[in-house]
Amino acid sequence: MPKISYGLSGQDQRESVRSSPKRLAKAGAAVVGMAAVMTAAGAAFTAAPAAAKAGGLSPDQGTRVFAHYKSKGCKVYPNDPRMTGHAQPHTWKIAKNKPVAWRYNVAGGWAVVQDPGRAMKEKGTRDKPWWGYVPRECIGGTVGNQKYFKDKGEPVPKTVNRARLPVAGPKQWEWVYLDPAARKPPPGSAPAARGVKVKANSTLRGASDIVVGNVFKSSKVNVYNDVYKNHWVKVCQTADPKNCGYIQASKLNKKQLPGSIARLG
Numbered sequence: 001m002p003k004i005s006y007g008l009s010g011q012d013q014r015e016s017v018r019s020s021p022k023r024l025a026k027a028g029a030a031v032v033g034m035a036a037v038m039t040a041a042g043a044a045f046t047a048a049p050a051a052a053k054a055g056g057l058s059p060d061q062g063t064r065v066f067a068h069y070k071s072k073g074c075k076v077y078p079n080d081p082r083m084t085g086h087a088q089p090h091t092w093k094i095a096k097n098k099p100v101a102w103r104y105n106v107a108g109g110w111a112v113v114q115d116p117g118r119a120m121k122e123k124g125t126r127d128k129p130w131w132g133y134v135p136r137e138c139i140g141g142t143v144g145n146q147k148y149f150k151d152k153g154e155p156v157p158k159t160v161n162r163a164r165l166p167v168a169g170p171k172q173w174e175w176v177y178l179d180p181a182a183r184k185p186p187p188g189s190a191p192a193a194r195g196v197k198v199k200a201n202s203t204l205r206g207a208s209d210i211v212v213g214n215v216f217k218s219s220k221v222n223v224y225n226d227v228y229k230n231h232w233v234k235v236c237q238t239a240d241p242k243n244c245g246y247i248q249a250s251k252l253n254k255k256q257l258p259g260s261i262a263r264l265g
Contacts, residue, residue, distance in 0.1 A: 066101035066114055066164065069156060070140035074100055076115060076132035078214040079204075082108050083242040090129060090216065092118070100139055102156050103131070103211065104163035104178060111136045111156060112163075112211060131203060131211040163210055176208045183212060183244050185236050191222035192261060195238055197253040204245030205232060212245045223252065223261060231264045 071094040078090050094100050094115050101114040110133050119130035141153035161178040183206070185191075197220055204213035205228075215221060215237060222241070226234035232246035249257075249264035 066103055068099040068101050068116065068143045070143060071096060071098045071100045072138045072140050074113070074134040074138040076113070076134055078129045078132045078216075079240070079243055080106070080133055080213060081110065082106070084240050090214070091132075094134075099143055100134070102139060105136060105157065105160045106133075106178075107160050109136050110134070111139060113139070129201065129203070129214045131214065165208055165210070176210065178206060178210065178212075185222075185241075185244060186224050186226045186234060189224055189226070191236075192225040193223040193257050195220045196223050196235075196256040198247075198251055199253055200251050202247050202251040204235075204243070204247060206245060213243055215247060215251075221247070221252070223257060225258075225261070227261070227264065233261055233264060 073096040074094040076092050076094060077084075077086070077088050079088060081088070092115070094113075094117075099116050101116050103112040103114060105111045113132065113134050115130045115132070118128065136156060139156050141155060143152055163176055163178060165174050165176045198215050198217055201214070201216050203211045204215060206212050209229075215235070220238045221235035222238055224234040224236075226246075228234070228246050231249050233249050233252070234244065235247050235252075236242075236244040249261060252261075254262040
């Protein structure tokens with residue numbers, strides 16, 4: 001059984017460097033047509049071109065972009081166990097041989113996945129999470145009959161901090177890169193509002209709309225004046241200041257927000 005790391009120092013920094021776009025390009029891994037688009041405050045992701053995020057996606061395109069693998073029996077953590085530990089509420093299990101949709105790997109032997117069965121069951125309700133972190137070793141080979149693989153049984157990619165991004169058109173996806181070091185409050189910035197109540201369960205996102213965690217109804221967050229795509233705002237959970245990302249402004253209690261952020265919702 002491979003050793004799983006729960007810390008972000010050392011190993012995370014080394015793997016982030018090894019998997020950065022520059023180093024991967026030197027190794028021959030080129031991403032065609034991808035441009036570096038960073039937010040002013042330091043984006044958590046290197047985004048695909050603006051055209052790649054255009055409209056026109058079919059309702060199930062996002063699900064089809066995420067390759068399905070067989071679960072070996074995965075316990076899913078809604079937030080990064082390296083940051084928040086294992087004592088998390090709202091964990092669940094994906095039964096053995098059930099599909100698990102791989103999103104991307106992070107350092108320390110973990111992967112971010114979607115539970116397709118739970119996503120379909122809960123679709124539209126947003127009552128429960130269907131994204132989370134699992135030990136990479138619990139993900140089996142690919143399920144057959146998928147456009148990305150000629151054969152079933154292919155293993156999960158080993159590259160860390162690299163994910164598929166749904167795009168419109170026949171190509172349907174492009175690669176983006178995640179910088180785990182950027183999942184922090186904006187450097188040198190104090191929160192615009194502290195202890196703001198979350199009104200509904202929501203995902204935490206990076207600057208390419210890729211899930212990095214979850215926040216739950218009635219939890220509290222510190223809100224920063226860092227806005228993405230006009231309605232996503234940077235927050236960090238008060239109970240776990242390391243757990244940061246972008247949340248839809250509409251999911252926050254407007255009465256506790258400054259006017260410039262309250263109007264985003």
